Amino acid sequence: MTPRANWKGFLRLSLVTCPVALYPATSESEKISFNQLNRQTGHRIKYLKVDADTGDEVPNEDIVKGYKIDTDTFVEVTKEELENVALESTRTIEIDEFVDRSEIDRRYLIRPYYLRPDGKVGHDAFAVIRETIREMDKVAIGRLVLTNREHIIALEPLDKGLMGTLLRYPYEVRDPKEYFDEIQDVKVTKDMLDLARHIVDQKSGSFEPDKFEDQYETALVDLINQKRAGKPITPKSKPAATNVVDLMEALRRSVGKEAAPAKAGKSAKKGRKASAGQKEMLMPIEGKKPKEAAAKPAARSQRKSA
Structure with missing residues (x-):
């Protein structure tokens, strides 16, 4: 089921116009969230x-x-x-200009949205705008009002639709000099760079989002399941802080550390592939009767935000 649109209006390129709907391209609803409770009664806290x-x-x-x-x-x-x-821009995204993708500073990117035709009309005009942007290999810049604010939006083709990325205004981006001016000027030797490059080569791969696991989310799931089952919670030991005295020696040891897993093959480096939406989340407690287990809500009821 398609989620509800965040915004509906028109996309316009000069005299070419079509009705469109804007949808969030990302979601955090699958993540665990907590309610605030009264420790004495176990009741939820209500704010007035x-x-x-x-x-x-x-x-x-x-x-x-x-x-x-x-x-x-x-x-x-x-x-x-x-x-x-x-x-x-309250009701219309007017394309003002086209720019090269490489010209957009990544600090200006806020969040992505999906843009598609709204309803059964306007698909021809939408396709013309989409394919023109694709053919020119440009990013279209427009404006729209979302959540009572006017935003700049960058549009680029994605499959059969458009991806729109909200952009920050210049006054929202801080000057890096305020943070970087006190960084010391250090001369990095060729030997250090060679060792560091070797580490990078050993760790190089392709960006595959599916192989990343949200380890903190998994740890939360384990914690909640253990508490539901009445098991004792054992705190994990924190890694000790280390002070690097000899940088060259640390680099040499790093090269040796990365070389060992590499010999075992690529499979040894990959983490467990996370299930879509972390569907393994909160399981019924072992030993519960079927009816009793079913009465216990699974992940979704546990994840409602406060």
């Missing part, structure tokens, strides 16, 4: 919206947005006033 001065609970209909001027002064802005800030 209260007046900061009186302490009285405030109903949703009486809550408005406000921009802070100083400590005790706010400018109130109503929902209607925000809606009246009419921007064409």
